[in-house]
Amino acid sequence: MLDIRGLQKTFNTGSPDEVRALRGVDLHIESGSFVAVIGSNGSGKSTLLNAVAGGFMSDEGRIELAGRNVTRWPEYRRAKLIGRVFQNPFSGTAPHMTIAENLALATRRGQAPRLGWALSRHLRQTFRERIRALAMGLEDRLDNEIGTLSGGQRQALTLLMATWLKPRLLLLDEHTAALDPKTADQVIRLTQTIVAGEGLTTLMVTHSMHQAVNLGDRLIMMHKGRIIRDIGAAAKKRLRAEDLLEQFNEVRRADQLDPGTAEMLRDLYV
Amino acid sequence: MSLLLGSLTIGLILALLALGVYISFRIFNFPDMTADGSITLGAAVAAILLVHGIAPIVATLAGAVAGAAAGAVTGILHTRFRINGLLAGILVMTALYSLNLHVMGRSNVPLLATASLAKEAEALGRAALGGQSAFNCFGWEVSVSDMAMLVLAGMATVAVCIGLYLFFRTNLGTAMRATGDNPQMIRALGVNTDTMIVIGLALSNGLIALSGALLAQYQGFADVQMGIGMLVWGLASVIIGEALVQSRGLAMTIAGAVMGSVLFRLMVAIALRWGLNPNDLKLITAVFVFVALILPGLAARIRRRKEAAGCA
Numbered sequence: 252m253l254d255i256r257g258l259q260k261t262f263n264t265g266s267p268d269e270v271r272a273l274r275g276v277d278l279h280i281e282s283g284s285f286v287a288v289i290g291s292n293g294s295g296k297s298t299l300l301n302a303v304a305g306g307f308m309s310d311e312g313r314i315e316l317a318g319r320n321v322t323r324w325p326e327y328r329r330a331k332l333i334g335r336v337f338q339n340p341f342s343g344t345a346p347h348m349t350i351a352e353n354l355a356l357a358t359r360r361g362q363a364p365r366l367g368w369a370l371s372r373h374l375r376q377t378f379r380e381r382i383r384a385l386a387m388g389l390e391d392r393l394d395n396e397i398g399t400l401s402g403g404q405r406q407a408l409t410l411l412m413a414t415w416l417k418p419r420l421l422l423l424d425e426h427t428a429a430l431d432p433k434t435a436d437q438v439i440r441l442t443q444t445i446v447a448g449e450g451l452t453t454l455m456v457t458h459s460m461h462q463a464v465n466l467g468d469r470l471i472m473m474h475k476g477r478i479i480r481d482i483g484a485a486a487k488k489r490l491r492a493e494d495l496l497e498q499f500n501e502v503r504r505a506d507q508l509d510p511g512t513a514e515m516l517r518d519l520y521v
Numbered sequence: 522m523s524l525l526l527g528s529l530t531i532g533l534i535l536a537l538l539a540l541g542v543y544i545s546f547r548i549f550n551f552p553d554m555t556a557d558g559s560i561t562l563g564a565a566v567a568a569i570l571l572v573h574g575i576a577p578i579v580a581t582l583a584g585a586v587a588g589a590a591a592g593a594v595t596g597i598l599h600t601r602f603r604i605n606g607l608l609a610g611i612l613v614m615t616a617l618y619s620l621n622l623h624v625m626g627r628s629n630v631p632l633l634a635t636a637s638l639a640k641e642a643e644a645l646g647r648a649a650l651g652g653q654s655a656f657n658c659f660g661w662e663v664s665v666s667d668m669a670m671l672v673l674a675g676m677a678t679v680a681v682c683i684g685l686y687l688f689f690r691t692n693l694g695t696a697m698r699a700t701g702d703n704p705q706m707i708r709a710l711g712v713n714t715d716t717m718i719v720i721g722l723a724l725s726n727g728l729i730a731l732s733g734a735l736l737a738q739y740q741g742f743a744d745v746q747m748g749i750g751m752l753v754w755g756l757a758s759v760i761i762g763e764a765l766v767q768s769r770g771l772a773m774t775i776a777g778a779v780m781g782s783v784l785f786r787l788m789v790a791i792a793l794r795w796g797l798n799p800n801d802l803k804l805i806t807a808v809f810v811f812v813a814l815i816l817p818g819l820a821a822r823i824r825r826r827k828e829a830a831g832c833a
Contacts, residue, residue: 304709325713326708326709327708327711327712327713327714328711328713330708330709330710330711330712331711333709335709337705337709341703342703342705342706343706343709344703344706345698345699345702345703345706345707346702346703347698347702347769348695348698348699348702352695352698352699353699355692355695356695356696356699356707356710356712357710359692359710359711360710360711361710361711362711363712363713364691364692364693364695364696364697364712364717365691365692365693366688366691366692366693367691367692368690368691368692369690369691369692369694369695370690396769412710413709
């Protein structure tokens with residue numbers, strides 16, 4: 252479904268702030284699999300997601316999605332294939348527009364907007380039913396501005412919007428990081444229901460060891476712009492949060508060696 | 522009475538300007554300086570076509586289309602060539618100054634001897650009232666020509682308001698509002714925000730140029746200087762309108778822009794009548810917008826300070 256080859260990206264090239272965010276990422280994701288991505292700050296995990304979404308053009312490499320080479324596609328064109336939920340609950344919805352208007356935009360993801368009415372009675376009825384299933388008490392607030400909702404409610408709606416038309420790939424970028432634990436839990440359960448129910452191919456970046464271990468059927472660990480661990484379904488089932496923490500510490504210890512030695516050790520042992 | 526009628530008429534004509542500014546400034550969050558040039562462009566194109574004997578309605582619409590083209594150019598400079606929005610508008614505005622002179626052939630085109638929408642409205646009004654040139658309205662003597670133009674401006678504004686309201690509820694209009702509200706979100710839903718900005722600025726400047734075309738026909742001339750300070754004027758109207766309606770709803774903000782424009786024109790007319798030097802008008806408009814822009818933040822700060830003092 253998603254095929255990434257040799258992806259590289261450097262920000263602020265040639266300036267003192269130069270950041271080599273992606274240093275040659277190869278990744279192949281099968282249709283219907285749910286991949287969690289974990290890594291420390293600055294490891295490039297969010298950059299990888301953004302590169303797939305088209306937030307910037309990569310310097311090197313090739314991204315193939317659903318059999319199409321999308322490497323040079325602008326962000327809005329890739330949105331036809333991709334549903335997205337952002338880390339910041341404010342990013343995924345238009346705050347000064349109503350719930351119904353936001354959802355109406357989502358029902359036409361990937362289509363050029365034309366002059367038909369955005370809302371209809373039938374559409375509003377469908378919205379009400381789908382929102383009732385979220386169990387967040389929003390079904391009677393279709394005409395409230397989204398800006399008046401809590402972060403958790405917004406993330407739940409964004410998730411609903413991203414998957415309203417079945418996306419070929421769902422990108423979740425630490426989508427519970429800004430929520431309190433209880434709400435995060437609610438959004439995660441909703442994520443599981445939707446992903447499993449629709450059999451969505453999903454790439455989820457997370458900061459939470461707990462989520463990384465318990466969600467999905469494959470785990471990828473990133474470090475310094477590369478994928479350093481790729482744990483498949485069978486090994487992941489046995490994985491515990493402590494194991495993951497141990498692996499993190501290992502990486503950190505390796506970091507304290509000089510880069511050349513670290514490279515050599517990585518070649519030897521990874 | 523004629524002061525009141527005149528202010529209402531100009532207020533309604535400039536309401537189209539206010540609606541244009543509302544689209545660029547409030548919906549797209551884009552400070553579009555093109556307005557100063559496109560209002561003159563609308564007036565210039567309409568005036569020169571009228572002088573050449575083109576039907577007034579066609580000339581007026583041609584003015585609006587020319588303004589829309591100017592807005593599209595600003596949008597393309599901004600989106601395609603990544604020029605800062607403010608600068609893109611200033612570039613087009615500056616270029617339009619020369620272009621307007623070329624269109625008109627001189628700096629001022631009088632329309633007193635040509636056909637115009639104002640004269641057509643007056644003729645229609647006279648026919649309706651059996652050929653009188655003035656009639657009695659609640660005890661005041663009102664000239665038919667003043668009243669006819671007021672009705673015409675009112676009808677044009679109402680039609681544009683209804684059109685805009687309906688447009689912003691279509692898929693395209695909704696996507697345009699979302700582009701101003703949260704561009705990241707609407708791109709993630711597959712909408713090309715660059716296209717939305719170009720269409721939005723075209724629509725905005727089309728309305729502003731329509732306002733210019735009507736204004737030229739009402740006052741009886743087009744002048745290359747008539748656009749100076751018009752963006753700030755429109756902005757003042759929009760801000761007054763927001764204060765009046767206190768609502769973010771689409772219908773109310775559109776109505777607010779119109780009410781703001783009429784009220785602002787009335788306030789200016791009264792101030793001029795009281796002896797305000799017309800040369801100071803733009804200065805006072807600018808100061809007014811400045812105060813209106815900082816007032817909400819200032820009020821919040823004072824409130825916070827009071828609360829902090831209350832806690833201590």
